Amino acid sequence: MENSSPDEIVVRTIFLSYSRDDRDRVLPIIAALEKRGLIVWWDGLLAGGQRFAHTTESALESADVVVVVWTARSIQSHWVRDEATRGRDRGRMVSVTLDGAEPPLGFRQVQYIDLGNWGKRTASPAFRELLRAIEAVAADPGNSLSVERPVPAAREGGTKLSRRRALIAGGACIAVLGGGLAAWRLGVLSPKADGNSIAVLPFENLSDDPEQTYFSDGLSEELRAALSLNPRLSVAALTSSDAFRTGARTIAQIARALGVAFVLEGSVRRAGESLRVTARLVNGATGFQSWSETFDRKLANVLDVQNEIAANVVDSLIVSLGGSGDGASGKQRIGGTSSVAAFDSYLHGMALYNLAADEPSDRGALAAFDRALSLDPGYAAAQAARSRALTVIGSSYASGKELAGYFDKAIAAAREAIELAPGLAEGHSALGFVLSNGRLDLAGARQPYEKSFELGYGNAAILGSFALYAAFTGSFADARKAVARALRLDPLNASVLRTEAIAEFCARAYDAAQQAVRGALSLNPKVNNVHRILGDIALVQGDYGAARGYFEAETSPLSRIRGLAIADARLSGEAAGQRHLAEMEREYGDNCLYQQALVFAQWGRKDDALAALERGLAIGDAGLVLANTDPLLDPIRQEPRFQTVLHQIGIDHDRVV
Secondary structure, three states: OOOOOOOOOOOOEEEEEOOHHHHHHHHHHHHHHHHOOOEEEOHHHOOOOOOHHHHHHHHHHHOOEEEEEEOOOHHHOHHHHHHHHHHHHOOOEEEEEOOOOOOOOOOOOOOEEEOOOOOOOOOOHHHHHHHHHHHHHHHOHHHOOOOOOOOOOOOOOOOOOOHHHHHHHOOOOHHHOOHHHHHHHHOOOOOOOEEEEEEEOOOEEOOOOHHHHHHHHHHHHHHHHHHHOOOOOEEOOHHHHHOOOOOOOOHHHHHHHHOEEEEEEEEEEEEOOEEEEEEEEEEOOOOOEEEEEEEEEEHHHHHHHHHHHHHHHHHHHHHHOOOOOOOOOOOOOOOOOOOHHHHHHHHHHHHHHHHOOOHHHHHHHHHHHHHHHHHOOOOHHHHHHHHHHHHHHHHHHOOHHHHHHHHHHHHHHHHHHHHHOOOOHHHHHHHHHHHHHHOOOHHHHHHHHHHHHHHOOOOHHHHHHHHHHHHHOOOHHHHHHHHHHHHHHOOOOHHHHHHHHHHHHHOOOHHHHHHHHHHHHHHOOOOOOOHHHHHHHHHHOOOHHHHHHHHHHOOOHHHHHHHHHHHHHHHHOHHHHHHHHHHHHHHHHHHHHHHHHHHHHHHOOHHHHHHHHHHHHHHOOHHHHHOOOOHHHHHHOOOHHHHHHHHHOOOOHHHOO
């Protein structure tokens, strides 16, 4: 790049295009280039499960030089010709022949180098000529990658057969998906795109190490967070954007499915202390690039790169809307850090926390957040994440005094995050989360949750958390407002529709709840705790046979057993239900006191139901946050003991359902 700053490292990257039939002859060339300090991308670097077409396309767009290996076999390859066309059009192509085969028509205007007799010798004249050609093409200022001219992305109906389109034509078509999901992803059910809306796709990991995917994913999510701070932008959330990590989709299809006007995609290559980040902003309607840039930096400057990308994206979008770019989102993220090491640990922690796999992964996340904070005690986002990890670990794996200790630490971490960055929505949301689900203090959780809603209007996860709190406390209008916004930001996330279903079930709007469940299942047939909602609706409507069928289909074991205990007792007598209750108590013990209360309430055993709730209150059973609006507790709702339980968890008189 011209005008390199002292912090920039010039590392030549090569995209090697060849026929797989020639692999054995090409490998020595790759090894020789790498020994000269060049970074070579070839399809052997693809990790299992990576999005082949998109990863290849990203590497092709970001490479300094496209070396095309022509042989009698490769000139017959559509892929090689396609890649050579892009390299030629970008002015980045170097042609090599291994068997004397001339490049096909259309590629002979570029002189080619004959490596047929190079003998795997890096000192051979032919190999030295290749190195000179690579340097000449990479250094040509007329081909600078800093501001690339707009190039149309592959679109349906176009004449050029890209790998993305070929995969669609070859059988990886969206039509093979389930009907509801196919319609949603094709845009039939998607919201209309606002002109200022954008989706940030997961950046491709082009590093040699697949373990670096956490870094490229984390950078993408941090860009979403930075962009969402700009009130003029609407940014699609992680889950919906991540739905397009694999598979063959055109930019137009992705934009239509997410209901956005623009798509930001890119790649990250991390090699030692050097970093290359390529990003491009594509107009979803036209398929043309609005902006693209490649950043070569030291790893220590990754946070500057993040801010530069955000600023350029904001400027490009605002200009496209007829305004003037001001780089408003080029500032450091609220609650962020200037320490690259702390940032790296934070990304490690978020990757583990989002796995939600088991105790080791949750504790690993906590350890990563602790490392981040040891490097930067003022890292508010890490404090907020640490608070959530502590709450989850305490609720899931601790008991007694140890449990109380986890919640104390979680509250302290959330309050520290708020003190460090009052404008960080995640800090307020984390405090509301631990106060409600940990301390069962719904009254105390109200202010931080409402503040998180005010600050996190561009964050679907925070909106969803607030929506559940609002539904459980009887604020159904607020819950619906938050869900509507979350769905606009995250239309392909089954969990958001599950949140809507729960909120509508609590509001006794059963038709709306059923519709939301159908939407969730169309996106993810395996999503848990939605068949349970259908079963509970059938219970309150007196259709016990249908309820039993729904509970049998439920993937959450505790919800399934609890539902069957109620349905079978109705269908076959209490003894049949008692067998399920005994199994539930045997498997979950005191961790299912709230579920026991539901069973007893539906069986008409009011005293047993109230006793289970009171025991749950004593040990801090998080299930009690549902008690105020759960229709299955209606048989005991007017009991004074039940009202006492509600008041003790912070439900005001005017919010009791």
